Amino acid sequence: MGNISQPSYHHGNLRRVIIDAALQAIGESGPAGWSLRELARRAGVSHAAPAYHFGDKQGLLTAVAAEGFAMFADALESAAADVWEVGVAYLRFALDHRPYFEVMFRPELYRVDDPSVQSAHQRAADVLITSAHSLSPGPEHDRTTTVAAWSLAHGFTTLWLSGALPESTDGDPEALARSMIRLVFGALAGGSAPGEDRTGSRR
Amino acid sequence: MGNISQPSYHHGNLRRVIIDAALQAIGESGPAGWSLRELARRAGVSHAAPAYHFGDKQGLLTAVAAEGFAMFADALESAAADVWEVGVAYLRFALDHRPYFEVMFRPELYRVDDPSVQSAHQRAADVLITSAHSLSPGPEHDRTTTVAAWSLAHGFTTLWLSGALPESTDGDPEALARSMIRLVFGALAGGSAPGEDRTGSRR
DNA sequence: CACCCTAGCTTGACATTGACAAGATGGCGA
DNA sequence: TCGCCATCTTGTCAATGTCAAGCTAGGGTG
Structure with a gap:
């Protein structure tokens, strides 16, 4: 597969992946032009996954x-x-x-x-x-x-x-x-x- | 009633009222800490009234x-x-x-x-x-x-x-x-x- | 004075969102 | 081998932005 893994559970470094996705989204449309759910989609995880690591948007x-x-x-x-x-x-x-x-x-x-x-x-x-x-x-x-x-x-x-x-x-x-x-x-x-x-x- | 008028229709100066409500809301919680619907509530009009005057949030x-x-x-x-x-x-x-x-x-x-x-x-x-x-x-x-x-x-x-x-x-x-x-x-x-x-x- | 026309507002609806609760999974230690 | 728990999923809810369609009143027209 060559892919850096995409298991359903235990993503491994989701925290980092979400932060990076956030940085990219901010670069594209500012610090408010995106949603947590969109980041989750980009990372290929469920809509509530980011909240586990950061609590809420402010936490991220x-x-x-x-x-x-x-x-x-x-x-x-x-x-x-x-x-x-x-x-x-x-x-x-x-x-x-x-x-x-x-x-x-x-x-x-x-x-x-x-x-x-x-x-x-x-x-x-x-x-x-x-x-x-x-x-x-x-x-x-x-x-x-x-x-x-x-x-x-x-x-x-x-x-x-x-x-x-x-x-x-x-x-x-x-x-x-x-x-x-x-x-x-x-x-x-x-x-x-x-x-x-x-x-x-x-x- | 002494009130500056509250007719259901033809508010008169709703545009100004909404802008003032927005300014107050921004003062309280920043340029993103409020919703159009909240401004409408404060102004005592229906939730979609602001959109008539400004198109959308960006317009306001x-x-x-x-x-x-x-x-x-x-x-x-x-x-x-x-x-x-x-x-x-x-x-x-x-x-x-x-x-x-x-x-x-x-x-x-x-x-x-x-x-x-x-x-x-x-x-x-x-x-x-x-x-x-x-x-x-x-x-x-x-x-x-x-x-x-x-x-x-x-x-x-x-x-x-x-x-x-x-x-x-x-x-x-x-x-x-x-x-x-x-x-x-x-x-x-x-x-x-x-x-x-x-x-x-x-x- | 009756009519109607339209600017100004309301009502209703829909997809999207943040947040929460509860459930599922699987790697790791005992 | 087994159970634990960090990690993720699924389901749900109220709130939001936005659009479409409907209602209303007050001024201009006849």
Whole structure:
């Protein structure tokens, strides 16, 4: 048969299969454009099978968000060595893993208080806070700088994804993001150029 | 009865009533936490009445988005006299009219190609583009500045609304927004302080 | 003033959905 | 070999979006 198994019972890894089906469905029609029953159909199982693993739809989306934030934190941590690249990594994650991203920042879709979600979210936040820290022109501006950096990255990412930016904004989003970061924080940090790693130079 | 009329037929302004009910419902449980039938119940009409005016759920949300973008454009235009206040107006609109905002930037919820949506959206975009223009350190940075300003405003707004910012970020969002704008674009524009109106100082 | 025409609403129906309860199955440990 | 229980299925229910068809009243027409 060559097939990766299709027994009626004890599917084996149904949980993963459903999550993957959800991600694909989200990619096709957004985080609300599908039903649990449709995922079950795609996975070739009965209509109530998904509920066993996730309780309800919110439970499934909570699993997606948790996984997403974990991957997000990993991506940010990998880029953290070069502070000027963290913002770009933020954008790239959203582009590469759009379905995850579309769930993650929609708190009403899942259970925000879920422990696995919270810990991964915190891990991602830590990278952002640390990075922004080294971009700040002085301790009294730390908080403002952090929120500004975060907002810039998040704002550009979501605007790009939603297609709300003016038509003139075409081309390579990563390149545009890089010039934004250089423009804004280059002036701020007082001339220290991207490429020079300023991590740890303060604090 | 003192009641503003409740005839069975020819309600009179049902369209408006349904939109208002939708806005309230969105405020209570997000843009997806309610049903057309529930709105009909709240309005005291039959379950299919809303469909007459809006076609379907997407039609209703399209009407909300169109109205929202129109109000948004008005708000931005009112603030446009002082360039440094446009970003704050962006935020304030979202805070004051959250239900509108939550629909507006979720294109999958409504018909983006609707003419009334598009024209209002364009009007809002124009204000943002013009404002950012006068913040740019030079013509070669116009596009980057525009997108940066837009992203900063939008990012901070949506992060604030979603509650994704670190707990340390409390207090008055408008004040924080103002210091962000001053910090980022103050350095950029080369020392011209907020308060001094630079509109028109460049082309 | 009688008529009717149609915008505005209602009634009825249908497939689909999320959620729950109860039953079936089969791999694994004792 | 046997029983247990995690995993999945089957059956069911109320709620929903959407469509089709019917009803009603109020303004325009004669």
